[in-house]
Amino acid sequence: MSGRYRVAIVAVILAVTAQPASAAPEPALRWRDCGADTQCAVLTVPVDWADPAGPVTGVDVVRVPSKDPARGTGTVVANLGAGNSTAAIVGPRSAPIQSWLDQLTERSDVVVFDPRGLGREDRQTVCPRPPAPILGLVRRQDDAAWTTHARENAAYDAGCRQAAGPAFAGLDSWQIAHDLDALRAALGEKKLRYFGNSYGTTYGQAYAELFGARLDRMYLDGVADHTRPRLIDWLADHARAQELQLLRFRDWCASKPSCALHGEDAAKAWDDLLSASAVTGDLFAGALVGMNPPRWPDLARAIAKARAGDDSDFRTVLDYPPTGPTGSVQAATLCHDFMPVLPDHASFLEIERRLKAVAPRFGWIEGRYEVGRCLGIPGEPAYPPHPLSASGTPPVLVTIGELDNNTGHLGAAHVARQFPRARSVRHGDGHAAYLLGNACLRALGNAYLLDGVLPPDGTFCPAELAP
Incomplete structure (x- = not known):
């Protein structure tokens, strides 16, 4: 545990027990039309x-603002996940975001914030170099690739620090949870009503620990698990979730005549492709992209083409877009905020051996993907993962997607179990399903955020968004 983190814990205890979040003047918000x-x-x-x-x-x-202030129920504060949340509101809105806002602003203001360093142009930290390619350790799995990847990430991090x-010292969820409480105060709200999606759930977990008594309601969807101190435990949850995703891809393909592998076992087709290939790194890298449910049709076509002798889709269609010559500070924030201390290559190979034991067909590769995010970035985490301690919180709503292979459902369930009065709702869709428009989740989430009505125990929302 870093020295700054120990000092921070003392500061939080004093703040919560004796006075507001800090001795800083209460912040003011000067609104302008945008x-x-x-x-x-x-x-x-x-x-x-x-x-x-x-x-x-x-x-x-x-x-x-609420469309009907006379019926207003206060303010819902939201963070939509990694990157710039406000751009999704001010810029051209997607249809799901527009419908989400239309529903909540019937009776509530909605306030969306960006984490520090990720705001609009004049407050956005642009790092002079990009991080190492996120699939780099998956595509190449040798010692030289490990060293090169670490060097590229170290240079990226040094550039972010300079920019x-x-x-830079404040880019972690401990600080952002304090920002969130300052925003609550500046809005004139006695208690916070919060929705967090994806990485925004990390800020919610921190807020619940630090300011649980000031929390009115909190809804977390696509939950990132910040509560696993040991890297192997965190990676094993990801690996198991990805292994199950292969089977769900198989089941989807069996049910869809349009699937390029319909009429056969798509998971076995994947196994056979691996067995026949001398070079598997590109296959795994493409499959990690393709296991996201919206990309399942692309993955099925890629497997079918590769079995016929053309595996190019795994390097072209199933790839992330290039990041360009510069980088966002988001990756550095995640690593300094979140990632446990990383092993050397020899130690990682032992971790990988254990992941292969629990997820031998596909899920084990998730270890290389997750470690590749932060390999080479120096220093201990600023806000290390740790078991959640949030005994003073009101009931928290957590929704868990069975097809979520971004923030896996095992990690989300692990977080939910640590809230003393959490209400968990499972659903058949993937990541960010509430924001993307699953009608069942929208109805449950909005009833909770607007009226404080929790869904019954055991509620399940069926899939609506799968391709």
Whole structure:
């Protein structure tokens, strides 16, 4: 545990028991029109809430006011996940985001915030170099690739540190949870009503620990598990979830005549392809992209083509778009905020051997994917993963997607079990299903956020978004 983190814990205890989040002046929000139905503001916060008189930084905030203030039920504060959340509100809106806003603003203001360092142009940290390719350790699995990948990530991190300046020290969820409480106060809300999606659930977990008594309601979907101190436990959950995803891909293909592998066991087709291939790194890299449910049709076609002698789809169709010459600070934030201390290559190979024992067909490769995010980035985590301690929180709603291979369902369930009064709802879709428009989740989530009504125990929402 880092020294700053120990000091931070003491600061939090004093803050929660004796006074507001810090001795910093209560922040003010000066709203301005920023197009369509939105208002924008910048929340000024300390770079380090343990030193509230020190340097400051800005947090971008966007508000969509209630269409009927007379029926208003307060404010729902939201973070939509990794990257720039406010751009999804101010910029051209997708149909799912528009419908989500339309539903909630019937009786509530919606306020969306960006994590520090990830705001709009004048507050966005642009790192001079990109991180190593996220699939790099999957495509090449030798010692030289490990060393090269680590070197590229170290250079990326050093560039981010230089670009962000003093604000780099505040890029973790401990600080962002304090920003969230400052936003609550600036909005004039006695208690926080929060929705977090994907990485936004990490901020929710931190807020529940630090400011649980100030929480009114919290809904977490696509939950990132920040509660596993041991790397092997965290990776094993990811590996098992990916192994199950292969079987769900098989079942989907069996049910869809349009699937390129319909009429046969698609999981066995994957096994046979691996057995026949001398070079499997590209196959695994493409399959990691293709196991996301919206890409299942592409994955089935890629397997069918590869068996016929053309495996090019695994390098072209099933790949992430290039990142360009610069990088976002998001990857550095994740690594300094989240990732346990990483092993050397020899130690990782032992971890990988254990992952192959629990997820031998496909899931074991997730270890290389997750470790590749942060390999080479120095230092201990600023906000290390640890068991959740949130005894003072009200009931929290957690929804868990059986097809979620981004923030796997095993990790989400592990987090839910640690909230003393959590209500879990499982659903048959994948990542971010509430935001993407699963009608059942929308009805349950909105009833909770607007009226505090929790769904009954054992509620299940069927799949609506699978291809």
